[in-house]
Amino acid sequence: MQKEGTISRDELTGTIDLLIHNLVNLSDPTGKSAVKVADGSIIDNKSFDFWEWTSGIGLYGMMKYYQMTRKQEVLDRIVKWYDDHLFRKTPVEKNINTMVQMLTLAYLYEETGNKAYLPYLHSWADWLYYELPRTELGGFQHVTYGDLNPNEMWDDTLMMSVLTLTKLGKVFGNQDYIETAKEQFLLHIQFLQDRHTGLWFHGWTFNDKNNFGAAFWGRGNSWVTIVIPEFLDLLDLPENDGFQKFLLTSFKYQLDALKKYQDDSGLWHTLIDDPSSYVEASATAGFAYGALKAVHEHYVGDEYREMAMKAVKALLANIDDKGGLAHVSGGTPMGKDRDFYKHVPIDIMPYGQSMATLALIEYLKEFY
Structure with a gap:
C-alpha cells in the first residue's frame, strides 16, 4: 500500500529501470572523468565495464533490485558483467576499492550456486x-x-571492504572475518567520527595524527549511513547486543546532524556543513537509503522518515528522461583542505545511478 507521495509503484519501478539502463550503458570514451593516480596510471571512474568501486557499487544496487523484483534481465546483466571480467587472463589488482565487486559476487554465488565463483571469493577474502x-x-x-x-x-x-568481508564471513562461516569487520567499525568510528557534530571526516592519517582537511564530505558520510544498517542486517545480533547498541548510538548521532544540515531542496551539500559548496545527489541518495532502511528495520524511530522522504523526492526531481541522476560529484581522492571538495567536477556516474536505485528500492517497500 502506498503511504506517501503521488508517484505510483509502476512509475517508481519504471524510474529504477531507467536508472539501471543508464548505468549499464555508461562509458567514458574521452576520458573526461578518468582519474590519474599516484603511479601515473589512468583509472576509468565512469564506465560500467571497468573493474573499480564505481561499477562495483552499481552492481550492488542492481543485485538489491533483483532481490526485490526477481527481474531475470537484471540478474542476467549482473552475470554477464562477471563473465566478462572475472575469468579474464589478466588479474585485477586487489585493493580496498576493487574489493567491493566481491560483495555482489557473494550474493550472486548464493543466488546461482555457481561454484566457479568460489576460488575468486576465497582468494580475495584471504588477501x-x-x-x-x-x-x-x-x-x-x-x-x-x-x-x-x-x-x-x-x-x-567501510562500504568497499569491511561490509564485503562481513558478507564473505557469513558465506564461508568464518567468524574471524566477522570479528575483524566489527573491530574495523570500532576503529573507524574512533578516528573518523567527529565528537562535536556527529558527522564523519573523510579520513585519518597516523603519519600526521590528523583528519587531513577536516572535511565533512557528503558521499563519504553517506557510505556510513548506508553501511551501518546493512552491516547490522548481516550480523543479525540480538536487539540488546552491546556492539549493536554502540553502532546505533553512532548512527543516530550522524542522522541528527544530517537533519540539521539538509538543504531546503532536500539535497545535501558536498561539504555537509558548508552551504557555499554545491548540492550533491549521490550523497543525498545514500542518506535517503540508509535512513529509510533504518526506519523500516526499526533500528531508529520514525522521526527520521521526513528527512528521508524529502531526500527521495529531491532525487526523483533530479533524474532526467534518460535515467541520468544530476549533481553527482566525480571520483574524489583525499582532499588536503576543504576547498578541494568544492572543485570536484560533477557528471553522471555509475555510483550515483546505483545509490539512487538503492534509495528508490527502499522507498518501493512502502508500496507493498
Whole structure:
C-alpha cells in the first residue's frame, strides 16, 4: 500500500529501470572523468565495464533490485558483467576499492550456486584478511589503484571492504572475518567520527595524527549511513547486543546532524556543513537509503522518515528522461583542505545511478 507521495509503484519501478539502463550503458570514451593516480596510471571512474568501486557499487544496487523484483534481465546483466571480467587472463589488482565487486559476487554465488565463483571469493577474502597492509593500531589501510596510502584510514573502506568481508564471513562461516569487520567499525568510528557534530571526516592519517582537511564530505558520510544498517542486517545480533547498541548510538548521532544540515531542496551539500559548496545527489541518495532502511528495520524511530522522504523526492526531481541522476560529484581522492571538495567536477556516474536505485528500492517497500 502506498503511504506517501503521488508517484505510483509502476512509475517508481519504471524510474529504477531507467536508472539501471543508464548505468549499464555508461562509458567514458574521452576520458573526461578518468582519474590519474599516484603511479601515473589512468583509472576509468565512469564506465560500467571497468573493474573499480564505481561499477562495483552499481552492481550492488542492481543485485538489491533483483532481490526485490526477481527481474531475470537484471540478474542476467549482473552475470554477464562477471563473465566478462572475472575469468579474464589478466588479474585485477586487489585493493580496498576493487574489493567491493566481491560483495555482489557473494550474493550472486548464493543466488546461482555457481561454484566457479568460489576460488575468486576465497582468494580475495584471504588477501583482505591476511595481506592487506594495516595502519598503526590495526586499521585497514586504504590501498587504492597506484597508491598504498600508508597509515591512512578512509570512511569509504567501510562500504568497499569491511561490509564485503562481513558478507564473505557469513558465506564461508568464518567468524574471524566477522570479528575483524566489527573491530574495523570500532576503529573507524574512533578516528573518523567527529565528537562535536556527529558527522564523519573523510579520513585519518597516523603519519600526521590528523583528519587531513577536516572535511565533512557528503558521499563519504553517506557510505556510513548506508553501511551501518546493512552491516547490522548481516550480523543479525540480538536487539540488546552491546556492539549493536554502540553502532546505533553512532548512527543516530550522524542522522541528527544530517537533519540539521539538509538543504531546503532536500539535497545535501558536498561539504555537509558548508552551504557555499554545491548540492550533491549521490550523497543525498545514500542518506535517503540508509535512513529509510533504518526506519523500516526499526533500528531508529520514525522521526527520521521526513528527512528521508524529502531526500527521495529531491532525487526523483533530479533524474532526467534518460535515467541520468544530476549533481553527482566525480571520483574524489583525499582532499588536503576543504576547498578541494568544492572543485570536484560533477557528471553522471555509475555510483550515483546505483545509490539512487538503492534509495528508490527502499522507498518501493512502502508500496507493498
